[in-house]
Amino acid sequence: MRKLVIKKLSAAFVFAAISAFFVAPADVRAQPAPYPHKVVTLVTHSSPGGGSDVFLREMVKYLGKYIGATFVVENVSGGSGARALSKLATSKPDGSIFYATTPTYIFTSLLSKPQHTWRDLQPLAIMFADPEVLYTRADGPHKSVRDVIEHGRKARARFGVANPASLERQAAERLKTAAQINAAVVSHEGGGDLMINVLNGTLDAGVGEIQELRTQLSAGKVRLLGSFTDKRLSDFPDLPTVKEQGFDVVVHKFRGLAGPKGLPAEIIAVWEKALPQLLADPDYKKIYGSESLIVDFRGAAQAGELVETFAREAEAFLKESGVIK
Amino acid sequence: MNAHTKRDITGGLALCALALAYLWGATLIPQSTLSDEVGARGLPFALGFLLALVGAAIAVKAWLARTGTHREESAEGGASLRRVLGLLACVALYVLVAWLVGYIIASAVLLLAVSLYEDAPLNLRTFGVAGAGAIVFWLIFVKFLNVEQPIGKLLAGS
């Protein structure tokens, strides 16, 4: 994995420029809420161009409309998020620094037992769910989750996931158990590798986020088989969930923010008011809508519960399978 | 026993020792039901055994050939162990200074230490080169390329 750290100065400069550009023609409806800090740092463990990095950079374009501060994205990659965790855990909980959370920070905490874990952070909010889906190649024989499972009863089914010990892996393993089939779950070195093996028929199906499949979907190269969500996806109303197809597997890939432990109540209040406004912003909606992100807003308290539950499930999964002791 | 025989026997045995340590490490790798047919330990075990074998073979081969004549080889290693450790100590000094007071000063210290160690004259020019060099490096890495360099424990708090 590539790791690098970019000093925030340049990012601050660029983002000051960009947010100036975007804020300048801002509408007069909303006056940004006053905020005690001039500059707020948003940390991600992604390197520039990676998933959470793009998420934050798109968000900060509009966030300035609702919170009166300049937002700076800082990439602290390395150690699969362990370094970002440390940075957050050792910062002051005064609302000047937050971290873009995804399940990665829980998995890294569990897998590598770093000095600081997800428990040292306080969830501020959950904003989105990134739907995970089962997909196959468009010219392949499988048309539904059932088809793949039926195939798996006769022969060895082959599922692919991008990374070992990840949420996608968890979904595939749970599907395997729910369907009671003996299938191979093959981890790859990232999404590109996985996609090639799905496209060339080496794998029966892959598990991934809709967001990662956009290119192939628009080119008509892959077919979605089912979503690992509670409800059907609004962008794909004809796609049944995996659960509807008889296998009770639902996973929740969240995207949100967390800060150092001990955030003051008034800071939380500002964000809890601003984030729903941001999510309703028509321009921002256009951006995240095109990425099939599902709005799943939860304030600090519920976000904390969700993260707690998620971590418990992930830990149970990793312990049962012997990945960690 | 000539120098080459001795060298290869020590080297071979050292490889065996490394292989054993590595094999011991392999037994510490957790076993997971998520694993495949070969498993996370598969390659480490294979590598460990192979290295032990190859190490032993190198040592045995050298022992068997101990009386034979050897082609003369140039002293490839160059500097002596003492010199090498001295240079590595300069690196350790750099890390210590960088950890304490950050990149620029540490760079100057490293430049000065290494150039003096490599027989540069102890004069104003050497000091000047070290100082100017440190500033140039700081400009390139911190100001221009904008990558992270050590900040320094003592300065971080301010």
Add this chain to the structure above:
Amino acid sequence: MEIAALVAAMLFGTMLVPAALIGLVWGVIGGAMPGLSASVTMALVLPFTYGMEPMTAIVLLASVYIGAEYGGSIPAILIRTPGTNSAAATVIDGYEMKLQGRAGEALGISLWSGVVGSLFGLIALIAFTEPLSELALAFKPMSYFALGILGMSIIASMSGDSILKGIAAALVGMMIATIGIDPLSGVNRYTFDLPDLLGGVKPIMVMIGLFAVSELLRQSGGADLGSQARIAVRIVFPNFAMMKRLAKPQGIGCGAGLVEGLLPGGGGSVAAFFSYNEAKRWSSNPQEFGKGSVEGVAAPEAANNTVASSSLIPLLSFGIPGSNSAAVLLGGLLIHGLLPGPRLFEQNGDVVTGLYVGSFIATMAQIPVGLLILPLCMWMVNRPRAYLAAFVMLLVMSGVYSLNGSFLDIAIVAAFGFTGWLMLKGGYPFLPAVLGVVLGPMVESNYRRSLLLSGDDHSIFIEDPIAVGFLVTAMIFVAFSIWRERKDALARSTMKEV
């Protein structure tokens, strides 16, 4: 006519030319810094591109990539420090040429080969994206495994005097590569609970340690080389006869680079080593390799520059980056709301055309930029040895620290430097160790993936024609190397008797 008008409009009406030139220069500088790989150099510039026009941004990033792949060869030749992973093969003969006072010639050859490789890759990208992307899909885990084995078979012919020592070095290299999270099961191997080790020890750290730091250690306290053999501060650009001689190794490099660029996960270093070895095998002067062969510089430099363009083929055709650097470019596209894939050509054809034109400008601009930068670099390495050693040491430390912002990495590189010095003393070759680090993970994870797919049935390898082809070739290579070794040994012993 229309295309000509469009291109002219791009050249004069947009920021394309400045973007290509700035990108190239930035790339050369970043690539020349040890540790800053092409992808990191691109990622560093990525935040600056967010405010730009999409086309300008993409051209800038692609030009950085081209520059970085070329820039990596400069320190490889001058101070035995590969600036990027894929320049490690250039170290072998490039540095040897520098020691012989032929640095200017080596730099000229690497510059020319870089241009040839970039041009070849660019032509492939423009003309054959469609069929080549099919080729990328033909590679299955079994094929990757066999490709790794084929790469490993080079060890037999790169081990110098003792094949046993070569194998030992390769095994240790593979051991280093097992550090980190297991690619299949996700358990930690040899990480000692250090988060910094989770991602493993990067090949570039092993290469910098073994090549650059060990050289500093070896030379420590030595005579002032500069005073005996000041190298001329003049770049010797290949003349026509030399160009003809270099055509064959460059062709091999271009071919290897083209294939590796298509496959995700590579990134140039495999192609560089592979083409180095093949250039040696097919050369009329194989005995020169390792002793300052011009062909040994040309082949890997053509290969890694080809990758800079060919890795964009799978990216543009189905959004799958062929290397880490192409992945950064993907990030650049996504941030501007551009989705790569067939529809990019329809919807944003101007961006694609701009990318082609910009890459061409950056490719050609390598020559003037190189000719401007190189004399300065050569002047720097002509300083008294004491100062040069100090600056190289600081350069290495700064580059390595910037990878992760971790002192542990400095310790690791220093340890590899010491290991390299021990290996020199013991007569162990470096190249097998480097190949072990680079290829070990490819061989292991794809072997395990294949068996996982088949349910522990090895016949899956025989069912994949690509794998069979590679494995058979590997066997022929090894047999050939052993045969040649025997023949040479026999020749030596008869010479002694006479």
